[in-house]
Amino acid sequence: MTRHEVDVVVVGGGGMGSAAVWRLAGRGADVVLLERFEAGHVRGASHGASRIFRVSYIEPAYIRLAREAEGLWRELEADSGVSLLTLTGGVNHGRTTDLGLLAEAVEAAGTPGEWLAPEEAAERWPGLRYDGKVFFHPASGRLHADGALSALQAQAVRLGAVVRHETPVTSIVVRGDDAVEVVAGEDVYHAKRVVVAAGAWAEKLLGGLVPLPPLRITQEQPAYFTPLRDDVAWPSFVHHLDRETLEATGFLSGVYGLGTPGEGVKAGFHGTGPVVDPDARDFQPEPAQLRILREYARTWLPGVDADAFTPISCTYTTTPTSDFVLDRVGPIVVAAGFSGHGFKFVPAVGRILADLALTGERPDARFALNRPPD
Template sequence: MSAPSPTAGPAPLPERVEVVVIGAGVVGAAAARTLAERGRSVLLVERFERGHEHGSSHGATRIFRQGYDVDDYVALTSEALAGWRELEERSGRTLLELTGALDHGRPEMLRGIEAAMTRGGIASERLSPEQAAERWPGLRFEQEVLHHATGGRLSSAEAIEAFLDLAVVAGATLRFGVRVTAVEPIPATGTTAAGAVVRTELGDVTADHVVVAAGSWTPDLVGELAASVGRPLPEIVVTQVQPAHFPTAVAADAWPSFVHYPDDGSSVYGLLTPGEGVKVGLHGGAVHVHPDERDGLAEPEELARLTAYVAEWVPGVDASAPHTISCLYDLSPSEDFVIDRIDRIIVTTGFSGHGFKFGPVLGRLVTDLVDGDAPHPRFALAAHTPPA
């Protein structure tokens, strides 16, 4: 009788690659794809399993909207729209459905959004509350409504898979279940170029560049390094956000994506997730957590706030039957992203609950930094540093 063959352990990591990408959420997946397609050798490492639910990118749907009140974000949404269509064509997947998008509530918000979209060449229309209620009976309106047809719904889980698949086609290596414990810069010497080392539980990997796309875990990995070189990260507040799906009998084609700006200064978002109901969430989240310590359970007071809002403003759903979801926000003080370089380490964080729609753009911005370009001015570390 032959002896049993030994159980194979995990495959070893390469000792050196051009670029290590840490994290397989939307930022890391998009970056790995773009980097590989520009000819870089790429290793993507992800702490959890493929398609996991521990971070910010999981779930079936995300809003796509062009309704921003600043010009550079509006321009980036137009780039993203073209990028999503290109990703659909390349991957053979349907990723973006243009259901239209609404903004309603505080008049000053609508004025700013309308003006920025107009400057960006994006058509929009104003409707009275009565006109809007007739067109979208699942929602209630008290003030004018701003609608643009180029908003809609992204199939978010499918989008990440499309990025990852195309990264592999372009030559990237993906490794899941690999926890990174540290990222350390390697200074240039007389004979050695600068780079960085990624320390993992399976061994170290040396790279010319490292992209830290670990979402709410990014400050843990590079916060001390950033501070030590005089380029500190902004304070990133991690919150557990708990939107919920609510059942509806309203026809699917009567649900746009929407953002509501109530008079209390808050904002609320929503969209239909086919087969699951209408997802509604309070922007920001009030439950501060460390990403390793949340339990994923709905906080009762936050859930009560959400259901009370839905009962008042979303008459087309059953507010008494929420199916809660738990995900993470990594919020910067300005809610602008952080995408910048510290030597050969690309730092990304602070996507503040509105980053997913920019997926193709985020991959391009990260890859531009690896290629030596300057960061986008709004997302640079310097833009997050308050004046002395």
Template sequence: MESTQYAVIGAGLAGAATAWQLASRGHEVTLLERSTPANDAGSSHGSARIFRYAYPEEFYTRLVQEAKNGWDELARLSGKELITPAGAVDYGALRQPEQLAGVLESCGIDHELLSAEQARTRWPQIAFDTQVLWHPGAGVIDAHESVSSMVDQAVAHGAQLLTNWAVDSIVQSDSGYVLTSCDGRSLAAGNIVVAAGGWLPWLLGSLALPSSFIAQMPSLEVRQEQAYHFPYADASDTAYTPWPTFIHKRAGWQAYGLPGGRDAEFRGQKVAQYNGGKILPSAAEQDGRIDPENRRRVVEYVEKYLPGLIPEPYAETTCLFTNTPSEDFILDRVDGITVLSPCSGHGGKFAPLIGQLAADLATGAGSVPEQFRLAAIGAR
């Protein structure tokens, strides 16, 4: 039986970041992935995720500032541009752009608060309906290349990557834990980090966790989200797009969009309804099917609010969101198991920092914000 000091379950953004951090600190690490890193059945595939600083409270905005240092380091080490600059606009009555502007002001982040008319002049392809927050430091994360880069760094520091290694059970042993795969392979580990995203609800019963720890776990809502790629109405946008990323939040509806990058063959915008997909027991029950009603709603939204797009999607995809009730991340540890779920649809931008925090927690080298501990999450 093979053995390792740290077994990290899941090679998405969170797991890859954790493996990179642990390995770079000299720890023996085995990264287990049920398929391949950043595969289409998880939450970290593709080339288009929003990187932004705008949050309604300073806590997350300051964490983004910390995470950016990790992104810069990863870009330096990999020699790749992992975040493409695009800027971001936030608007809609429930998005509260004035409040967001106040947070960015407090954190020293470059931004402008524009009237709807000023914004429409700058971006006529978007039909703004309220004041607009613009912050130019936002961009688009290439999730697949980011995962690949972090896995490469982990392996370069001695980590072992095992693909097609789906965890079936975990039992305690005298020296730690024994993990068994669905095809019968076994791995002994002194410590475990679980970064399984939408697979976490399915794995919880197999993790050898104390009942008191599990009792604090909030309900996890796994959604099969749906996103659509719409072509630019102006053909010149194919070569270079002046489109920012956007979040538009109004009563009963929240939409987001971003340049689709490689996912959209660089010729369209990725648009989706936030948390508009069906709820699943876990990632194991996803089917990859698009709901026609959701497609209709998004097309109607594009027709009304995005005149710079042709309201006929030329590509569509599904992706998993795994939400906690408060949309805060889970980062906690009991015995030798660290549970890591930086999700709720906004975790990707924090990946390098989450890896650092998880490595601190798993090794005892540091602490994590109390807001991410189960006791705090359960109290909200």
């Protein structure tokens, strides 16, 4: 075996791991990123052409994190010369009190949106049909996920990091408060810290090492629908469906979506896919869920052809509260449970993980392994 001495090993080359290695390298750490699969793989949760960016959350901790992330996305764009974040504005609509709480939260945070009449919204974005109240927030848009991963890793290498793909980690052994051993094939890495951002594989790597909350791994099944017109603008959107509507229609959850140039209009239910083992996925859409999603598109997305679509397959790793885990136990830094809404925060999470690894500074208590109950 070949022995390597480094400051930090990052395990997992998705969005969170890639952002961590970028921030760590930028702060002068001797850091290596180990990714199990090839560059550009589609087995996890960070691939594809688009993700929603928004600061419109009810919880102040997420609003703060999103605002930090926006600045860091712009920093990454400036450093890499790659366009990653396009602000299109975002629409939330539905018959739920959550919209009022959302509007109050973003106004309190100094980033107010505006209420629109459904008729006004339909005039601005005719591809959507609107349900109940409509809340528009301008600081929302679209991230290019594949481009983000490439830019993060390229900038990390420029800053001195080592990035290794097709390098599965087989064991992590704690040797002390400031000593950890990471084995990957014939290579053994001795480090002060290891950052584990392994997505759906978190439990397989960390089980027995840290007290993870229950993590539910699902194979999610959004789709790209073909727009009927190319000259129609699309905001990012979230349709909040109340229990009565869900029961009456058979829809599975609220729906999110956004226009994705070159792909179509992405739409999907949130966290409703079948539970899977990440090493035994079939990548095939569940027929009943796909049929229901197409029925949703036929009813609520008049700007698309519900019969012209391309299914997408990705994983969610969801905690019981849908909050992230960002914490440290001894030399192990944990990034897990991003619950289908984490990608927008990627560069800010990278900063938090670098803090945890280098100084031990912890983020908001809601992200702790032993977070207090609500």
